[in-house]
Amino acid sequence: MLNGSFVAGIDVGTTKICTIIGCPQSDGRLEIFGVGLTPSAGLKRGVIVDREDAIGAIRASVEAAQEQANVQIRQAFVGITGAHISSVNVTGRTNVSPGPAISEHDVQRAIQSARDGVPLPQDREIIHEVVREFTVDGEAGVSRPIGMSARRLDVELHAVTGTASIVENMERCAIDAGVGVVRRVLEPIATAQAVVTDAERDLGVILIDIGGGTSDIAVFLDGSIAHTSAIPIGGNHITRDISRLLRLSFDEAEKLKCRYGHALPDRIQENENVQVQLANGHQSEHVPLRLVAEIIEPRLEETFSLVRSNIKRAGLYEHASAGIVLSGGGAKLPETTVLASRVLDNLPVRVGSPRGITGMVDTVSSPVYATGVGLALLAAREGAGARPGRDGQQTLLGRVMQWWERILPRA
Numbered sequence: 001m002l003n004g005s006f007v008a009g010i011d012v013g014t015t016k017i018c019t020i021i022g023c024p025q026s027d028g029r030l031e032i033f034g035v036g037l038t039p040s041a042g043l044k045r046g047v048i049v050d051r052e053d054a055i056g057a058i059r060a061s062v063e064a065a066q067e068q069a070n071v072q073i074r075q076a077f078v079g080i081t082g083a084h085i086s087s088v089n090v091t092g093r094t095n096v097s098p099g100p101a102i103s104e105h106d107v108q109r110a111i112q113s114a115r116d117g118v119p120l121p122q123d124r125e126i127i128h129e130v131v132r133e134f135t136v137d138g139e140a141g142v143s144r145p146i147g148m149s150a151r152r153l154d155v156e157l158h159a160v161t162g163t164a165s166i167v168e169n170m171e172r173c174a175i176d177a178g179v180g181v182v183r184r185v186l187e188p189i190a191t192a193q194a195v196v197t198d199a200e201r202d203l204g205v206i207l208i209d210i211g212g213g214t215s216d217i218a219v220f221l222d223g224s225i226a227h228t229s230a231i232p233i234g235g236n237h238i239t240r241d242i243s244r245l246l247r248l249s250f251d252e253a254e255k256l257k258c259r260y261g262h263a264l265p266d267r268i269q270e271n272e273n274v275q276v277q278l279a280n281g282h283q284s285e286h287v288p289l290r291l292v293a294e295i296i297e298p299r300l301e302e303t304f305s306l307v308r309s310n311i312k313r314a315g316l317y318e319h320a321s322a323g324i325v326l327s328g329g330g331a332k333l334p335e336t337t338v339l340a341s342r343v344l345d346n347l348p349v350r351v352g353s354p355r356g357i358t359g360m361v362d363t364v365s366s367p368v369y370a371t372g373v374g375l376a377l378l379a380a381r382e383g384a385g386a387r388p389g390r391d392g393q394q395t396l397l398g399r400v401m402q403w404w405e406r407i408l409p410r411a
């Protein structure tokens with residue numbers, strides 16, 4: 001039965017590796033056949049710090065998904081994140097070559113001229129780029145200029161840069177785990193593919209993915225990506241705060257947070273307690289749950305206020321009419337939406353769960369899976385040779401690849 005065209009996405013996160021294998025359906029949705037969620041190893045804040053551990057963890061996640069889908073993947077879309085990431089919007093321009101209409105070659109020349117404008121210190125490289133829009137003879141807002149008559153073509157490009165060695169290390173780990181990297185995708189862009197609607201992108205929306213080591217940001221405006229960034233604070237910091245202040249092991253603090261954590265202390269009764277094991281292993285104590293929430297709240301407030309200043313600095317904060325979409329494991333803390341809205345000037349906030357999928361929908365409905373699903377959705381969109389998406393990536397790089405053919409059904 002499973003001999004169709006399979007696509008795969010791998011989210012190499014700080015706390016977990018998530019591999020999603022799916023099959024594009026004729027209605028445009030992705031049917032998910034395999035999900036491999038395994039604990040991460042060898043990563044800190046999105047950066048590989050132990051190669052062997054990271055390779056082993058990626059391999060385990062891929063194998064788990066392959067087992068479930070009963071296929072073997074050779075290539076995948078892989079997510080990239082970390083505090084080393086920064087983004088810039090640049091414009092490029094070219095005179096259209098003589099002929100009846102704008103050609104793919106003209107588009108490539110305009111894009112190259114935009115790329116040339118990206119400030120790149122020696123150790124940095126462009127790791128992801130998205131066309132925001134084309135302008136044809138002064139007429140802005142064009143998404144597909146090929147075939148139009150014109151003299152001049154301008155392009156606005158969103159370029160994400162990162163530290164070259166960090167990105168190369170990530171790719172080499174995936175390859176050494178047996179999976180070729182078809183495309184590296186900035187994680188918040190992949191996440192947005194899964195959880196943000198087209199209407200929200202048009203109106204202006206902020207995606208915040210609260211992971212373990214970082215909180216990733218993507219801002220969309222007028223239908224396309226306008227800003228991406230990463231804040232070096234995530235759920236692990238909250239766990240560490242709980243661990244230090246209550247003198248618990250990291251694992252005990254993590255359990256306490258995930259089971260009883262809450263973003264708003266004033267929603268917890270004063271007499272609610274829970275028994276925990278102290279780090280010395282001998283005593284067990286009753287901890288007031290309100291106290292746990294009092295530890296959580298300021299870290300989350302700090303995170304959202306750093307997000308706020310980051311987006312303000314980019315000059316985009318006033319344009320987020322559709323509000324905020326949260327994803328990532330950190331978004332699972334009860335009432336995080338309320339706290340986010342409080343810090344972010346009462347903008348509407350919702351937790352996003354993956355859309356555009358069938359099969360195993362319940363399994364991947366948690367915000368923890370959003371990035372992996374988004375990567376597989378992007379792989380399906382591009383691998384299936386679909387029309388260029390709203391981000392224009394296919395036209396952009398001419399990378400219309402029937403690459404899923406290289407993902408072989410297991411013998």
Ligand SMILES: Nc1ncnc2c1ncn2[C@@H]1O[C@H](COP(=O)(O)OP(=O)(O)OP(=O)(O)O)[C@@H](O)[C@H]1O
Binds near residue numbers: 013046261332
């Ligand atoms: N039920 C829960 N309540 C509170 N926090 C949770 C819950 N489930 C998971 N988390 C937190 O979510 C974080 C992990 O989220 P996620 O899986 O999105 O991160 P990641 O992708 O591995 O990390 P990163 O994106 O930073 O590389 C951890 O800090 C974890 O404690």
Ligand SMILES: [Mg+2]
Binds near residue numbers: 011013
């Ligand atoms: Mg993540």
